[in-house]
Amino acid sequence: MITLSHISKRFEEKEVLRDVSLQLPPGITCLMGASGIGKTTLLRILTGLESPDSGEIGGVPRRIAMLFQEDRLTESLTVRGNLRLALGKHYNEQKAQEMLSLLLLPDVLPQTVSSLSGGMKRRVALCRALLFDADLIVLDEPFKGLDEDTKAAAMDAVRNYANRPVLVVTHDEDEARYLGARVMKL
């Protein structure tokens, strides 16, 4: 079990997190809360990108897939190039094609990322996170900017990974319900 206990974090004068605890069992957990309340900071602490000022973190696996708030794709490369280079030896063309089809992007592998729309880039970034074959998946607002059909497809894809801990940041309770997720409010 992944646990964060009594986590506190300040950025200079601003206190972002105070005494926050969280447990992540296998399955999908949705982290909800108002903007600026510290959800992303908590994710960054969980994934080791930030250190907490106090508190303890335990059981975090070494292999974590993360979808950041920004897509963080290399714009000048193709979708295939982005996936191949990010996933390394775990890249499998057939699996990538299947995942992209599931995300309603059947023909984008040879396309340059800069030629895609915002929603398409979001799904490519989600595809990369899901294909990373991690023991913990952390998704920061994964469905941001998606229309109803593509959002449903993306949520279905995420639900397929519910056999391991998946932490999803969202503002939408309907998304949490659709994912069949535990909800934790900050």
Add this chain to the structure above:
Amino acid sequence: MALSQPLLLSSPMSVIRRLFALLQEKTFYRALLFSFSRIALGALGGLVLGLVLAFLAARLRAAEFLLQPLMLTVRTVPVASFIILALMFLSSRELSVFISFLMVLPIVYANLLQGLKSVPRHMQEMAKMYQLSPLRRLLLVDLPHVKPHLLSGAATALGMAWKSGVAAEVIGIPTGSIGENLYQSKVYLDTSSLLAWTVVIVLLSVLFEKAVLFAIKSGYRRLERL
């Protein structure tokens, strides 16, 4: 007036005539081969080592710290000082290799290091999260980001390589080089030859720069089609 005297400033027609005359001579092509092979070798060596050292310095602060005074020295010391100093250790035939190498190295290094230092933090974090190997990080994050820095650095440095390489030949006067021919033009006040050779040097410099930039862009095209 003195300016109308062909001895001081040749007319364009006499330069063109001299250029065509040069094209008929075997020694012209030998001089081209001699200088081109040496300056190109030095420039490409400087380009490759500049790339390697910039990547090393971007990863290791100690490497950057150690290289900084060296690069600063090479960039600020007049090229003539280096040429005369190098003549004490090298034969004049190898001089242009060393000098063009020395001129290219710090320019490529500085441009590329600046580019590598400006790789956005969010892409560095992505590389960390996806546990990218150094090679995959290079291909996915670093090389795409430094493309404009690499192209502008290479363009500037390669032009410098020809200027400094030929200057080294004029001072070292290796037999059968372009520099020797320029020197002879000066000795005999043969401005037609001087300008004809200058045209040749400019053409060679431009062609070399275009060829190297084309090769770099082709490499990028391959990466972008991966």
